Amino acid sequence: MNSTLLDSADSVLHHKPRAILSVLLGALLSGALCLTPSLVQAKQVTLNSPDNQIAVTITDDNARPQYQVSFNDKPVINLSELGLSFISIGELSDQFKLINTKTNSVNSQWQQPWGEQQWMQDHHNGVIATFSDGQYQFDVEFRAFNDGIGFRYHFPKQHQLTDLAINRELTTFAIPEPEKATSWWIPARGWNRYEYLYQKTPVLDIDRVHTPYTIKLDNGVHLSIHEAALTDYAAMTLDQRRGGILRADLTPWSDGVKVKTQAPFSSPWRTIQIAPKATGLLNSSLILNLNEPNKLGDVSWVEPGKYAGIWWGMHIGENTWGSGDKHGATTSETKRYMDFAAASGFIGVLVEGWNLGWDGSWFHNGDVFSFTQSYDDFDIKAVADYGKQLGVRLIGHHETSGSVTNYRKQMDDAYDLYEKNGVTQIKTGYVADGGDIKRVDENGIVRHEWHDGQFMVNEYLHSIEQAAKRKISINTHEPIKDTGLRRTYPNWISREGARGQEFNAWGTPPNNPSHTPTLAYTRMLAGPMDFTPGIFDLAPEGLDAVNRVQTTLMKQLALYVVLYSPIQMAADLPKNYAKYPDAFQFIKDVPTDWTTSIALQGEVGEYVVFARQERGGVSDGRDWYLGAITDDSQRTLTIDLDFLDKNTRYQAQIYRDGPDANWQSNPYDYIVETKHVTNADKLELPLATSGGAAIRFKAL
Known part of the structure; x- marks a missing residue:
């Protein structure tokens, strides 16, 4: 047996009590490893998330590097391809065998200088799998978190190779039962960059799409495919080949080459966020955890x-x-x-x-x-x-x-x-x-x-x-x-x-009522967006105009909490804020830097509720804020306030749609009211069509 593989198996057995990794050589029979000569050909390594709900299997079955992902023992990514293709040396795929693995485990905290969350938990198990055909080799590094996985390629210096040109990445993402899986997407390689209205279709109906690409499988599990730490490499779009097989399609240079590089190099991370429900995607920290720490040193001059x-x-x-x-x-x-x-x-x-x-x-x-x-x-x-x-x-x-x-x-x-x-x-x-x-x-x-x-x-x-x-x-x-x-x-x-507020002035069509509830589960999974909320003159040319803001006034307030950015614009003209001073007060009060952020409720493209705790500020971090927005469906939400601090009373300053509010005909019907609450209380929030609610919980 290959000595490097034996070393790998020994390493895995040593770590087995921590459920980090299992190496399976051949077939598993009656709970034992059977190492018969006919079965040694296919080798695989399985990496588990710290909570053991996610499992990634890396294999050289069919003499090709491949991987698959399961969540709670059910597949979320079927067997999919790994590899790269270079103009000078061809595809690193066929006849590449798994020859070695190295494992690690990390559980640490790091602090954001600003952000939606002050302290981030980086808890993952990792493996670096080395593949070789006897002439060339490359590594694939996998990390499994409780909220998803990431993997990237490392190409070492070898055989005097220096300048390299990638003409294709072989990575695929095979979606189970794509005819039953729903997805939200915008087209890639289009004239308007990322500025499109999102479409909702079965996975089978897409062609080439940008990432983050959000999917709801038939069993209710939610996925988002994206990438992390994109530097000195082409961005990855997804191109559907056979039904449900999404290939990484790199954006080319003007001469057709995808990536111009030198050995050694590393690719960006390919990421798959995984959650049992939609809000789990919103509470994920996977993308940030896969990026390198701050390289700039003291950044106290960066001002949210x-x-x-x-x-x-x-x-x-x-x-x-x-x-x-x-x-x-x-x-x-x-x-x-x-x-x-x-x-x-x-x-x-x-x-x-x-x-x-x-x-x-x-x-x-x-x-x-x-x-x-x-x-x-x-x-x-x-x-x-x-x-x-x-x-x-x-x-x-x-x-x-x-x-x-x-x-x-x-x-x-x-x-x-x-x-x-x-x-x-x-x-x-x-x-x-x-x-x-x-x-x-x-x-x-x-x-x-x-x-x-x-x-x-x-x-x-x-x-x-x-x-x-x-x-x-x-x-x-x-x-x-x-x-x-x-x-x-x-x-x-x-x-x-993404498609921002300005499209409501001249977009034809402007952003529809489901646009921002969709952004929360798609574009916003990548990071902050300067959407420029806060338009108070919702229809400068009249309520019947084609180009106008298709929300109630209260939804504009709620966007300051729902669509995160450390810098937020009060986008309208000063004279328009003067017409609604009580509503403008929320924009004046709401912070842009947070200690904690929690997505409480929601479904992709339908509605979303976020609670965020202020970092510092006049309340010294004691105040909480809540934003809730909906699509064109009127709905009443019951919000459990258990996220609030215990043993603290709050004045809830509530900005909500009025009983006759409607984004089309009556967007300015709203109510501002106050209540005293604790974390043992619940609030009912009625949301109008394309409406919203914004709340400041002021600690007393």
Whole structure:
């Protein structure tokens, strides 16, 4: 028998009392290992989660690296392929045998500098499985947590191999009974990047989809397939081959190559979050736990908080980004917004359209943008100094329109200008059709790349690293999808990466009532989103207009709790908040940084209830907040308040839909009321069609 395999079996037997790993050689007969020559060919290793509910089996059956996953002894991923394919050396798949395993177990805590949860528990069992065909070898590292699994490839330096080009990843995810499994998805490799309304279909009906990709199996188990720690690699989409067989489909460079790399290298983690019900996905910490710890050191300069912005007025046609009589980004208008922000307790004001380039056809030619020269009616030093007097920061904005070479050339000077003026946060934009990111290569030739190809994965991260040198945080719009890198680079404070609020101004169709209850279980599983909630003028052109916000006013409040981001925008115009001061009070009060977050109830695309405990703040972390939203179905929820601290009385400040509320005809019917409660109480919350409820539990 192979000595390395015997060593592996001995290691496993040593750890058997902890249920970390079992190596099965041949067939299991009558509870004993039968090592007959005819059965030694197929080797496999089984990795269990700490609670033993999840089991991952890695095997070389059929002389191919494969894996399968079960949850409570029922398959959630059928036997699926592993491997990589290179242009120079071909596929690492056929005739690759499992030759060695190494195991480990981790149970530790780590602290987020900001986040939806202050303390994170990293509890997993791991194995590194080595496959070889006698000439080449590669490792697959698996980790099994109680909330799912992750695995990644390690390709060591070997046979004088240096430069390598991946033309295919062989990873598949085989979904059991795909004709009975429901899924929620947006198309991949499309012109609008990630900005689509989610579709709900059987797994069999998808073609190529983005991740996170959420699935509900016929037995009720929920899965989310995604990736973690995406650096220097192409993003993974999922391409359905045979029915239910989803292949990892990497986004290519303009020349067709998927990944350009060198040995040794490691891939991002392929992740499968697993939960018996929908809310289990929301309470998962898998993605963050698979990322590297903070590389930036002291990041106390990264500041969560709420902000106002010269932004929504452009979308509804009240202002313009470009110069002229309706120019929004003027010195006087910015000072007016800063007055509003200071009075509301906000940390800053975002200003879009201040820099030269917004006149003319900027959408199709981002080379026109200057990131250091302002329009004549905007004085960056004057507004920054004015904000400092009020305790309000200027929040910067850079729109590249996809011309990343132009941005790269100006980046140092642009970030230096912001640093000089005390700007500590920048919203960056990459508005361009998918596959139309413009770069100029080393030979001066224009190339067009995807937002989620390897080139742009590295370009986005470059901006994060350069900003960090100046203690600046980045909020990326039209981004690469989130894969948990905020743990490693905490100044990557938020991003877009889905259909946001602006589609309600001109989207045709705008976001439907089920959009945000779906985002919670799909896009939000990846990480924070700058959705920009808080629109109070829900239908500027009338309730019958096609483009309008399809929610009640109370649902806009609840979004601040449900859709997590450490920076949240009060997105509407100040004059519209003045019409509903009692409702606006919740936006002023709600924090953006949390000690604890718990998803209490919900179903994908239907409704969701989140409770979050404030970190620090005026209550010293004693206050809790709750947000509940629904789709176009009216429903009444009974909320058990056992998440509240024991031996503490609270004043529940409740903002909820009124009895006649309806998003279509009466979105402004709402009730603000207070009750005294403890953790032994229950609350009934009636939600209107596309309605919501927001509660502050103020500790007494």
